[in-house]
Amino acid sequence: MRGWFRLTVGLLAIVLGALWTVQGLGYVSGSVLTDRREWAVVGPVVVLIGLVTLWYGMRARRRRG
Template sequence: MKSWVPLVIGVLLAAVGILWTLQGLGVVGGSVMSGNTTWAVIGPIVLVVGLVLAVIGLRRLRARP
């Protein structure tokens, strides 16, 4: 696997996690997910997973010869 793939996936997951959190909290409207507390819980979990993947990807890129 390319060393930049976890970084890209991590950044995308982090962005989705932020969006889902904001929708779950009712900050972002216009969706079935808006105001639903389930997404206010799932969003931060996805955000943390994305950040972990992004850090792994950055470390792999820096460790490349």
């Protein structure tokens, strides 16, 4: 069950990080995050954390068989 949780959290982090990045760069408007450079930096960091979490989740699922 832990593998599924990691996969879900990793995927959610990737989606949120990508959204925060495009909002921080000003491509998506209508939010307090729009055109804020800190979100253009935080977003890719969250995407990287999501990718690592996704990778660990895939490894856990593969080991359990």
